[in-house]
Amino acid sequence: MSDELKRGLEGVLVTESELSHVDGEAGRLVYRGYDIEELARGASYEEVLYLLWHGSLPTRDELDSFSASLAAERDVDSEVLETVRTLADADERPMAALRTATSMLSAYDDDEAVESRGETIEQGTRITAKVPTVLAAFERARQGEAPVDPDPDLSHAGNFLYMLTGVEPDTVSEETFDMALTLHADHGLNASTFTAMVIGSTMADVYSGVTGGIGALSGSLHGGANQDVMELLYEIDESSKDPVQWVKDARDAGRRIPGFGHRVYEVKDPRARILEDKLRDLSDSSGDRTWLDYTTAIEAHLTEEGLLEKGIAPNVDFYSGSVYDSMGIPMDLFTPIFAMSRVGGWVAHVAEYQEDNRLIRPRARYTGPESAEFVPIDER
Incomplete structure (x- = not known):
């Protein structure tokens, strides 16, 4: 066991992954072998989610079925939306509001525990579908507007912009936003992805992992x-x-x-x-x-x-x-949108790691006193 100290886990390998690779010298990013530029320009965000979660790009029939299953999970319980309105009225920060509401979603999911990859993906599908609804409702509440119900006929990207504004987006905006979601979907073991994976290694539910990922992303050294x-x-x-x-x-x-x-x-x-x-x-x-x-x-x-x-x-x-x-999106929604996209990557990494799971438990080098004499409280 090495005693070499690696602050920030710099250069430490903690797992193997087939999901994404960042080549810093060449300036290249790939998802499961596909160059990010090809995916961003040629595939939808739903196709990229399917690739990350299932290991291959979908056929047309597979994509239609997958997109329909994702769209079917967009509705959010009214009590969650009421909490979102309360947070907006309290002038809560968008990332903090998203973190709180995401955690609350688990109360309305009958499948709390995850014991297989399939259950992780199913729970991740529900979260991925609902996060845009939560975020759009929060912004609408800040503007004194009622939430817009999701439209199952719109894409993941188009539906979010529709729920945000109440108007179906033009083609350029929808394509651009879809591309942005793809670009942010995954990026190796960054701080938020590692956080979600650590939580997943305990076999906690996916809501816990995604909530932790949002918390990590909210920090000024990561998102923003x-x-x-x-x-x-x-x-x-x-x-x-x-x-x-x-x-x-x-x-x-x-x-x-x-x-x-x-x-x-x-x-x-x-x-x-x-x-x-x-x-x-x-x-x-x-x-x-x-x-x-x-x-x-x-x-x-x-x-x-x-x-x-x-x-x-x-x-x-x-x-x-x-x-x-x-596209008229408020500045303080930029990082929550980052999170909305990255949920797909967090779910993928949790599912992948749990297939050959080992509880993540690093060590710290102890630098405190070697021996301290205990004194009873009345004698201190």
Whole structure:
């Protein structure tokens, strides 16, 4: 047994997985062998879920059946929606509201325990289907609006946008949002996925694992960078400065530019490349190129400054925030949407790990006193 200390489990292998692989040097992401760009551009989020959960891309009949089963689970109990309204009235943070409501969903699921991969996937299907309903209802409640019932005839992506606004999305928005869900579905053993997997290793129900994943994702060092990017872009816009000059001044003042750098990628995140293209499509559709011009100018400037040579390149958050904002999605929903997508990956990792389960139980190096003399309380 090694006593080498690896803070943050840096470089430690804890399991084997067939789900996703991140090649940081090449800037490549694959799900079960399929390049992320092929999946994002050619497959729906439902197809990607099927791939992650069942090991292969579905046939047309398999996809139709799978999509129908997912859509059939979208309804959420009225008591959960009432709690969501209460949280909105209390001005709760969206990620905290999502965490609470997701945990509450288990009260209305008759199958609490999971004893097989099939039961894990079935429970995961119900959670994956209901999380968008919860999140859309929370935003509607914040706006003083009643929740919109899910439409079983719409896709996972299209239905969420419909429940959020009450209006069926246009083709560009639905395709873009579907692509964003695919891009965020899985990404190796990141902090939230590992959290869900640790919980799953105890054979806790899937609600516990997903709730834990949401909690991990809510931290500022994991989720939320796309919101930071948007806040920066709005700050630049309000300053009326040239974006490159603004960034120069900010860096001179010691400010960090969010959306650059990644724990694994040493080159541009492949998901950022894809979302940059979709931001172009949205900009062309709306006629507003503001965020596209700002982000591409900033990326070009920082590239010229040599950041890429230091392994610091745009990550997925640098463009995802602009994409969501272009669709009219509030900034503080960006990370909950990340969670909504990543639920699929969390479920996949829990199901995979439980097939050859071993309780995850690392050690800590003890650094406390070797011997302490106990003194009774009346003598202290």
